[in-house]
Amino acid sequence: MTEPTATSPVLDLPEGVEVTGELKPGYEEILSRQALELIATLHRELEPRRQERLAARAEVVRAVSDGADLDFLPETAHIREDDSWRVGEHAPGLVDRRVEMTGPTDRKMTINAMNSGARVWLADQEDANTPMWANVVEGPLNLRDAIAGTISFTSPEGKEYALSTTDQAQLPTIVMRPRGWHLDEKHITVDGQRTSGGLVDFALSMCASAQLQIDAGKGPYFYLPKMEHHLEARIWNDAFNIAQDALGIPRGTIRATCLIETYPAAFQMEEILYELKEHSAGLNAGRWDYLFSIIKTYRTRGEDFVLPDRNAVTMTAPMMRAYTELLVRTCHKRGAHAIGGMAAFIPSKDEEINAAAFDKVRGDKQREANDGFDGSWVAHPGMVETCLEVFDAVLGDKPNQVDNTRADVDVSAADLLAVKNTPGEVTEEGLRGNIEVGIRYLAVWLTGRGAVGINNLMEDAATAEISRSQVWQWIHNGVTLADTGETVTRELVQRLMDEVVAELPGDAADYREATGLFAEMALSEDYADFLTVPAYEAMP
Incomplete structure (x- = not known):
C-alpha cells in the first residue's frame, strides 16, 4: 500500500487485499473494511468465471472469422418460447423513465445531473468516465453525498453548485454504470491478482449507498455494459445475490438494466433478461458501442460487413431498425422497460447549429417513442426538456408503454446481420x-x-x-x-x-x-x- 502521509488515511485491510492507489482524506469512507471484504468475496467467488467468459468471447470471433454467423442459440430456445415468465415488478423510482440523463460522476456533473429534471441519471463509472484511481474512489463518494443531500461544489472560478432540493423523490433516480467485464482494477488486488473493475465499482457503490437509496424510497440500481453472452449476465446475478446477502438486503432489491451494445448480445436479449430474473429492469439500445461491436466481430469478413462513414449510419438503417424493434418487442413481452439510445448533441452558442441539433434530437426521440420505447438518453441537461416533451406527447399520463407488446415485430437473424444494406x-x-x-x-x-x-x-x-x-x-x-x-x-x-x-x-x-x-x-x-x-x- 502507498506510504501514508500525515494527513492520509490508513485502511483496515482484510487478509489478502492490497490497495496501491493514493489515499486522500475521505477515501477510507469508500474503501471501508466492509467494501474491501465484499470485493474479496466477489473476486474469490467469480473471477474464474469472468476469465472463462472473456476467453469464450475470443472463440466467437474466431468462429465468425472462419465463416460462421451469429444466430439465436438453439440451446436456449425453450427460454424464448416460454411465454409464461416475466421480470420482476418495476422498482420504486424506475416506473417512469421517459428521459434519462447520462454523465460522469465528478462532483460538478453529479449536481448538474441531479438538477437536470430527468427522471433517471445514469451515473457513469464506465465510458463517460475513465478508470483513473481518483475517479474510481471519488465517484462513489460523490454519489453517496448526492443521495444524502450533502453534496456541494465550488469551481476554481468561485461558482457554487448545490442540489435544488434534498428530497430524493423529486430528484432523478441514480442508476450507476460500472465498468465492463473486460477491464481490471490494478489498484486493488486480492491474493495477488488484479480485481474486476466492474465488481470494484459495484461493491464500492453498494457499501457506500445501497442502504441510503433504500431509505430514500428507491434502491441500488445499475446499468450493465458490454455483455456478449447471457452467461455473463448470470455472473452479475450471482454478484447481486452475494452482495445482498452480505449487506443484509433482501434479494431482488437490486435492479439492473442491461445495455444491448454488442452484436452477440442482440441474439440473446431474452436470455439476458431471464438470467437476471427478479433483478431485471430492462434493456437499453447502446447504439454506438453496437456499431463498434459489429465492426469488431465481423472485421475480417469482407465488404458485406464494412460500414460506411460513422456519421452516415443512422438508426433507420435496416439492421439498426431490426435491432431496436427486437429490443422493444423483447422487453415488453417480458414486462421490462425498453430504453432508447443516446442523443449526443450538446447546446451550442451558434443559433443555426443549435436549431439543427435540437431538430435532430427531436426527430430521433419521436422515432423511439413511436416505436414503443419507454424512455431515452440525453448527454446534456439542455436536451432534457426536448426529450421529455416528445415522450410526454406519446405517453401522456402513463408512466411507460410496456403494455405495447409490439406483437407485429418479427425479426430474423438475417435481419440483424444485414449490414451490407446500410446506406452510405x-x-x-x-x-x-x-x-x-x-x-x-x-x-x-x-x-x-x-x-x-x-x-x-x-x-x-x-x-x-x-x-x-x-x-x-x-x-x-x-x-x-x-x-x-x-x-x-x-x-x-x-x-x-x-x-x-x-x-x-x-x-x-x-x-x-x-x-x-x-x-x-x-x-x-x-x-x-x-x-x-x-x-x-x-x-x-
Missing part, C-alpha cells in the same frame, strides 16, 4: 473525422476525463472505439474512398494523421501520446479488442 459511403472526410475525433478524445481521456465535447457532440469511449475500428477495417479490406478514389492504406492513414494533428488546437506535443496510441490501435496488423485496455496501462 466511405469517404476521406469520414476517415479524417475518425482520426480527429479518436486522437482528440484519447488526449483528454489520458488526463482522466471520459466525456469530451467535440464538434458539438458529447463523445465517450465508444466514439474512439468506432473511429479506430473503422480505420483498421477499411485498411484490412482495401476500401476505396468514394470522394477521392484512393485506397485506404496504412500510408494514407499516417499521412492524414499528420495533417489532422497539425490542424488541432494547441501544441502537437499535447497529442503525442494519444496519436501514438491511436496509431497502434488503427495501424497494427492485429486487432485489439478494446482500446481502453492498453490506454489504462498507459494511465498513471
Whole structure:
C-alpha cells in the first residue's frame, strides 16, 4: 500500500487485499473494511468465471472469422418460447423513465445531473468516465453525498453548485454504470491478482449507498455494459445475490438494466433478461458501442460487413431498425422497460447549429417513442426538456408503454446481420473525422476525463472505439474512398494523421501520446479488442 502521509488515511485491510492507489482524506469512507471484504468475496467467488467468459468471447470471433454467423442459440430456445415468465415488478423510482440523463460522476456533473429534471441519471463509472484511481474512489463518494443531500461544489472560478432540493423523490433516480467485464482494477488486488473493475465499482457503490437509496424510497440500481453472452449476465446475478446477502438486503432489491451494445448480445436479449430474473429492469439500445461491436466481430469478413462513414449510419438503417424493434418487442413481452439510445448533441452558442441539433434530437426521440420505447438518453441537461416533451406527447399520463407488446415485430437473424444494406459511403472526410475525433478524445481521456465535447457532440469511449475500428477495417479490406478514389492504406492513414494533428488546437506535443496510441490501435496488423485496455496501462 502507498506510504501514508500525515494527513492520509490508513485502511483496515482484510487478509489478502492490497490497495496501491493514493489515499486522500475521505477515501477510507469508500474503501471501508466492509467494501474491501465484499470485493474479496466477489473476486474469490467469480473471477474464474469472468476469465472463462472473456476467453469464450475470443472463440466467437474466431468462429465468425472462419465463416460462421451469429444466430439465436438453439440451446436456449425453450427460454424464448416460454411465454409464461416475466421480470420482476418495476422498482420504486424506475416506473417512469421517459428521459434519462447520462454523465460522469465528478462532483460538478453529479449536481448538474441531479438538477437536470430527468427522471433517471445514469451515473457513469464506465465510458463517460475513465478508470483513473481518483475517479474510481471519488465517484462513489460523490454519489453517496448526492443521495444524502450533502453534496456541494465550488469551481476554481468561485461558482457554487448545490442540489435544488434534498428530497430524493423529486430528484432523478441514480442508476450507476460500472465498468465492463473486460477491464481490471490494478489498484486493488486480492491474493495477488488484479480485481474486476466492474465488481470494484459495484461493491464500492453498494457499501457506500445501497442502504441510503433504500431509505430514500428507491434502491441500488445499475446499468450493465458490454455483455456478449447471457452467461455473463448470470455472473452479475450471482454478484447481486452475494452482495445482498452480505449487506443484509433482501434479494431482488437490486435492479439492473442491461445495455444491448454488442452484436452477440442482440441474439440473446431474452436470455439476458431471464438470467437476471427478479433483478431485471430492462434493456437499453447502446447504439454506438453496437456499431463498434459489429465492426469488431465481423472485421475480417469482407465488404458485406464494412460500414460506411460513422456519421452516415443512422438508426433507420435496416439492421439498426431490426435491432431496436427486437429490443422493444423483447422487453415488453417480458414486462421490462425498453430504453432508447443516446442523443449526443450538446447546446451550442451558434443559433443555426443549435436549431439543427435540437431538430435532430427531436426527430430521433419521436422515432423511439413511436416505436414503443419507454424512455431515452440525453448527454446534456439542455436536451432534457426536448426529450421529455416528445415522450410526454406519446405517453401522456402513463408512466411507460410496456403494455405495447409490439406483437407485429418479427425479426430474423438475417435481419440483424444485414449490414451490407446500410446506406452510405466511405469517404476521406469520414476517415479524417475518425482520426480527429479518436486522437482528440484519447488526449483528454489520458488526463482522466471520459466525456469530451467535440464538434458539438458529447463523445465517450465508444466514439474512439468506432473511429479506430473503422480505420483498421477499411485498411484490412482495401476500401476505396468514394470522394477521392484512393485506397485506404496504412500510408494514407499516417499521412492524414499528420495533417489532422497539425490542424488541432494547441501544441502537437499535447497529442503525442494519444496519436501514438491511436496509431497502434488503427495501424497494427492485429486487432485489439478494446482500446481502453492498453490506454489504462498507459494511465498513471
